[in-house]
Amino acid sequence: MNIEMLVVDHSKDAGYIFSSSWGNVPVTFIGRCRQDDIVEVYRKIDVLFAPSIWPESFGLVTREAAACGCWVVASNLGGIGEDV
Numbered sequence: 001m002n003i004e005m006l007v008v009d010h011s012k013d014a015g016y017i018f019s020s021s022w023g024n025v026p027v028t029f030i031g032r033c034r035q036d037d038i039v040e041v042y043r044k045i046d047v048l049f050a051p052s053i054w055p056e057s058f059g060l061v062t063r064e065a066a067a068c069g070c071w072v073v074a075s076n077l078g079g080i081g082e083d084v
Helices: 035-043 060-067
Strands: 005-008 017-022 025-030 047-050 071-074
Touching (some): 035 060, 047 060, 060 071
Parallel strands (some): 005 025
Antiparallel strands (some): 017 025
């Protein structure tokens, strides 16, 4: 299996990096990203998972990921899944 996880934790400051594993899956946690750096984050991933439970008014994260060529899996609650 060839899978890695990248988790963006908005409760952490920019520059935060923590590496761990979930079973055999390597997981990297990073802190919030500046808007100028977001395209580089999307270039590191193939699939964005956005399982929001909040009725977002506009699904910016899913639109940004799709615009960068990522596959997107999102909940259909509010605007986050509108374009998926």
